[in-house]
Amino acid sequence: MTGTECGERLAALARLVEDGLDRLFREPCDTRLFESMRYSLTAGGKRLRPVLLLAVSDAAGTAPEAVLDFALGVELIHTYSLIHDDLPCMDDDELRRGRPSSHMVFGEAGALLAGDALLNAAFELMFSCRGTAPENVLAAGAYFARCSGREGMILGQSLDLADAAADAAARERLSRLKTGCLLEGACVSGLLLAGVRDEARLDAARIYAQSVGVAFQIRDDLLDAVSTPEVLGKPVGSDKDKTTFVDLLGPDGCEARIGALTDRAAAAAELVDPSGFLAALARRLAERTF
Amino acid sequence: MTGTECGERLAALARLVEDGLDRLFREPCDTRLFESMRYSLTAGGKRLRPVLLLAVSDAAGTAPEAVLDFALGVELIHTYSLIHDDLPCMDDDELRRGRPSSHMVFGEAGALLAGDALLNAAFELMFSCRGTAPENVLAAGAYFARCSGREGMILGQSLDLADAAADAAARERLSRLKTGCLLEGACVSGLLLAGVRDEARLDAARIYAQSVGVAFQIRDDLLDAVSTPEVLGKPVGSDKDKTTFVDLLGPDGCEARIGALTDRAAAAAELVDPSGFLAALARRLAERTF
Numbered sequence: 001m002t003g004t005e006c007g008e009r010l011a012a013l014a015r016l017v018e019d020g021l022d023r024l025f026r027e028p029c030d031t032r033l034f035e036s037m038r039y040s041l042t043a044g045g046k047r048l049r050p051v052l053l054l055a056v057s058d059a060a061g062t063a064p065e066a067v068l069d070f071a072l073g074v075e076l077i078h079t080y081s082l083i084h085d086d087l088p089c090m091d092d093d094e095l096r097r098g099r100p101s102s103h104m105v106f107g108e109a110g111a112l113l114a115g116d117a118l119l120n121a122a123f124e125l126m127f128s129c130r131g132t133a134p135e136n137v138l139a140a141g142a143y144f145a146r147c148s149g150r151e152g153m154i155l156g157q158s159l160d161l162a163d164a165a166a167d168a169a170a171r172e173r174l175s176r177l178k179t180g181c182l183l184e185g186a187c188v189s190g191l192l193l194a195g196v197r198d199e200a201r202l203d204a205a206r207i208y209a210q211s212v213g214v215a216f217q218i219r220d221d222l223l224d225a226v227s228t229p230e231v232l233g234k235p236v237g238s239d240k241d242k243t244t245f246v247d248l249l250g251p252d253g254c255e256a257r258i259g260a261l262t263d264r265a266a267a268a269a270e271l272v273d274p275s276g277f278l279a280a281l282a283r284r285l286a287e288r289t290f
Numbered sequence: 291m292t293g294t295e296c297g298e299r300l301a302a303l304a305r306l307v308e309d310g311l312d313r314l315f316r317e318p319c320d321t322r323l324f325e326s327m328r329y330s331l332t333a334g335g336k337r338l339r340p341v342l343l344l345a346v347s348d349a350a351g352t353a354p355e356a357v358l359d360f361a362l363g364v365e366l367i368h369t370y371s372l373i374h375d376d377l378p379c380m381d382d383d384e385l386r387r388g389r390p391s392s393h394m395v396f397g398e399a400g401a402l403l404a405g406d407a408l409l410n411a412a413f414e415l416m417f418s419c420r421g422t423a424p425e426n427v428l429a430a431g432a433y434f435a436r437c438s439g440r441e442g443m444i445l446g447q448s449l450d451l452a453d454a455a456a457d458a459a460a461r462e463r464l465s466r467l468k469t470g471c472l473l474e475g476a477c478v479s480g481l482l483l484a485g486v487r488d489e490a491r492l493d494a495a496r497i498y499a500q501s502v503g504v505a506f507q508i509r510d511d512l513l514d515a516v517s518t519p520e521v522l523g524k525p526v527g528s529d530k531d532k533t534t535f536v537d538l539l540g541p542d543g544c545e546a547r548i549g550a551l552t553d554r555a556a557a558a559a560e561l562v563d564p565s566g567f568l569a570a571l572a573r574r575l576a577e578r579t580f
Contacts, residue, residue: 033440033448084406089398108379112402113448116374116409120439123413127431134424141417141431149410150323158323158403 006280013051016064020072036106036114040079043097049186050075056190059273066131067193074186076122077148083115132193140189147185168248172214180213204271211265212282215258221245222254262286296570303341306354310362326396326404330369333387339476340365346480349563356421357483364476366412367438373405422483430479437475443468458538462504470503494561501555502572505548511535512544552576
């Protein structure tokens with residue numbers, strides 16, 4: 001698949017996600033709580049996680065529309081995690097996607113509850129997915145919740161507080177947990193929702209997602225080291241107290257590691273998505289400049 | 291059902307819940323995050339919400355053991371809500387169930403993540419419930435998540451921040467959201483898990499749960515006005531900046547309202563639970579002294 005074709009497919013799937021979110025949050029904003037949820041959800045973003053789920057599910061024979069509710073839930077979980085990550089007691093970031101963070105607008109308690117409400121709404125959406133067999137929804141939901149929870153993303157957030165990353169291997173482990181696990185949850189859920197139980201394909205989805213996730217985080221650290229707030233939409237060097245991949249590997253080492261991980265992702269993608277979209281997407285993400 | 295029989299049944303169901311929680315959290319505590327989840331879950335408490343779910347489900351013909359995983363998820367959601375409620379940006383309570391609150395032991399970020407992890411684990415448990423038909427689990431999960439989310443409990447927490455309760459009716463609305471909705475989620479889920487879709491029975495479960503919930507909160511306010519920290523296991527008058535039912539109705543008015551709500555709960559219970567346990571439990575809760 002060419003880069004242009006990949007871009008078009010990415011845009012089409014992301015549009016599906018945007019339309020779905022619009023539909024959910026179009027009703028009149030009757031409470032401050034609802035407004036706070038919408039504020040963070042409509043701040044933009046790549047919609048990468050739901051797009052991955054939809055692409056994987058489609059490649060396995062289940063149309064994106066059939067599992068869209070579940071995919072929207074995945075984006076809500078990503079959004080809640082950013083709100084809680086930005087809180088003063090966590091990373092204390094005042095800017096997110098070019099706008100004031102949730103707690104700068106709604107206060108700390110408001111941001112806490114916005115995140116909690118998004119997390120509950122996410123699972124409500126997942127439980128409401130009716131486009132595939134109920135047992136597929138249960139399998140995907142249980143898998144995703146494990147990835148987003150105490151053995152996955154939240155463990156990563158917890159370890160990150162302690163800055164336990166003394167070397168590149170430890171830093172990669174942290175990235176697998178904090179970033180890779182949600183991507184893994186999205187990709188594996190896409191297969192489970194489509195009824196796939198073949199371990200080789202589930203494993204390939206895991207390898208793809210985790211490789212893309214770590215490469216994504218290395219690229220983030222590189223961009224953070226050389227970019228400006230205007231381009232990134234957040235303060236640069238905001239994690240300056242933490243050890244980054246650039247500190248550990250140097251810029252050239254980072255580029256080499258991104259290349260190796262992307263090759264690994266592209267190879268694993270063949271078993272999950274014969275269309276070539278996932279492989280092309282991995283390369284596109286590896287080369288992004290913002 | 292006599293008070294003694296009600297007490298024995300309550301103890302048996304609560305034991306089932308305790309054993310289930312023990313099983314989940316018995317493994318070696320390998321992370322600070324896991325330790326923080328266990329700390330709050332094992333602090334005791336009445337296990338009222340999962341007990342209600344198990345009793346309702348049992349009365350509808352589905353054995354407690356078959357839906358225990360779902361019921362444990364309900365208790366995890368209750369526990370997460372207490373942790374987040376106690377945070378400095380919320381009620382700022384230093385004591386919970388006679389022990390230091392989560393953030394006093396694990397710090398604010400640690401308590402935030404403990405709550406988030408319990409919420410994710412709760413839904414993982416619900417998705418993993420295999421003792422009834424998958425479509426029953428999906429129906430119950432979607433219903434419960436709505437009760438715990440932006441139209442239910444979290445809306446109540448959000449409105450409570452603004453202390454919007456100027457009269458007894460507004461204060462009751464707040465209690466229905468903050469306390470009643472989780473009880474409603476537990477009771478209605480119990481029916482949905484057992485395959486019940488009859489609107490009259492679902493409505494009776496809602497009326498029962500909401501009546502018990504508001505009566506529970508009025509009793510809480512009364513106990514808070516006259517008790518000591520040793521008895522309650524938390525600071526008395528900790529909500530002293532907020533308008534309580536005692537302020538609005540006076541002690542006698544509170545007792546009268548508890549009596550009326552409990553009668554309403556007991557009447558509704560007949561349609562949900564012919565054994566008489568739910569009705570006896572409503573009276574037991576109304577008369578509690580701690």
